[in-house]
Amino acid sequence: MEGNTAGGFYPVALRLSGKLCIIIGGGKVAERKLKGLMESGADRIELISPVVTQGIEAWAASGRFLWRSRPYAPGDLEGAWLLIAATDDRALNAGLAAEADRLGILSNIADDYESGSFITPAVTRKGPLLISVTTSGASPALAKSLNKELDERYGKRYGEAAAKLGELRKLMMTREDIPEGKDELLRLAAREAFDDRIETMIPEQWLESLIARTKGRAWS
Ligand SMILES: C[C@@]1(CC(=O)O)C2=NC(=C\c3[nH]c(c(CCC(=O)O)c3CC(=O)O)Cc3[nH]c(c(CC(=O)O)c3CCC(=O)O)/C=C3\N/C(=C\2)[C@@H](CCC(=O)O)[C@]3(C)CC(=O)O)/[C@H]1CCC(=O)O
C-alpha cells in the first residue's frame, strides 16, 4: 500500500452546523482557527479567553459566536463536540487534550499536534469546491504556500462549475427516465462543465442535451 505511514492522517470534511465547537485561547492562532470554523458553517461556537485579538473582539461584537472573557475553568468542555486548544500555556493545552480524549471530543492542539485527534489543513474555497492541503504536520509553511498556488490555479470558474454540476446531479436524482449509465453521463458533464455553451444553459436544458447525446450509445 503506497503512502502508508505510521502516525498518518485520515482526511474527512466535517459538518459542524448545530455542533458545539469550543476554542480555548484568543491569540492569533485562535483567530485563524475561529475564522476557519465560521467559514465552515459552524453556528455554535464558544471562545474562552481573558484576552483576545482585535479581530476576535470585533467578530464577537457582531454576535457570530459567544466570547467568555475569562480563563478556562474545569467543566468548560462538557457538551462540546469539537475543541481547539490555542493558549500559550503548554501545560493547560496538554490537560485539555487529555480532557477531550476522556470526553470523546475531537481535539486540535495548537502547540503539540501529536496530542490532538486532528490537525487543520490550509484551505481554499471556491463555492462548493473545497481544496485542502496538509503536510501531516511536517511543514505548515509549505502547506500554506502550496495552498496559495492552488488558490491561484483553481479560480472562481471551478467553484461555478462545481455548483452547476451539483444542481445537475440533484435534478438527475429526481428523474426516473434516465437511461442506463448515469455515472458515465455525470462524468461527461464534469468534463464539459467548463464549456462556454454550458455556462449559459439552465440545468434542465443541459440534462436533456446530455441524455440526447448519450442515448443509445454503448456505455464504456
Ligand atoms: C496550514 C495552517 C492551517 C491553519 O492553522 O489554519 C497550519 N498552520 C498554518 C500556519 C503556520 N503555522 C506555523 C507557521 C510558522 C512556520 C512553521 O513553523 O512552519 C505557519 C506559517 C505562517 O504563519 O505563515 C507554526 C506552527 N504550526 C504548528 C506548530 C506546532 C506544532 O508543530 O506542534 C507551529 C510552531 C509553533 C511554535 O513555533 O511554537 C502546528 C500546526 N499547524 C498546522 C496548520 C497543522 C499542520 C498543517 C500541515 O502540516 O499541513 C498543525 C500541525 C496543527 C494545527 O494547527 O492543526 C496555517 C496556514 C494557513 C494559511 O494561511 O493558508
Ligand SMILES: NC(=O)c1ccc[n+]([C@@H]2O[C@H](COP(=O)([O-])OP(=O)(O)OC[C@H]3O[C@@H](n4cnc5c(N)ncnc54)[C@H](O)[C@@H]3O)[C@@H](O)[C@H]2O)c1
Ligand atoms: N498551530 C499553529 O498553526 C500554530 C502557529 C503558531 C503558533 N502556535 C502555538 O500556538 C499557541 C498560541 O499561539 P498564539 O500566537 O495564538 O499565542 P498568543 O500569545 O497570541 O495568545 C495566547 C492566548 O492564550 C490565552 N490564554 C492564556 N491562558 C489562558 C487560559 N488559562 N484560559 C484561556 N485562555 C488563555 C491568552 O489570553 C491569549 O489570548 C502557542 O503555544 C504557539 O506556540 C501554533
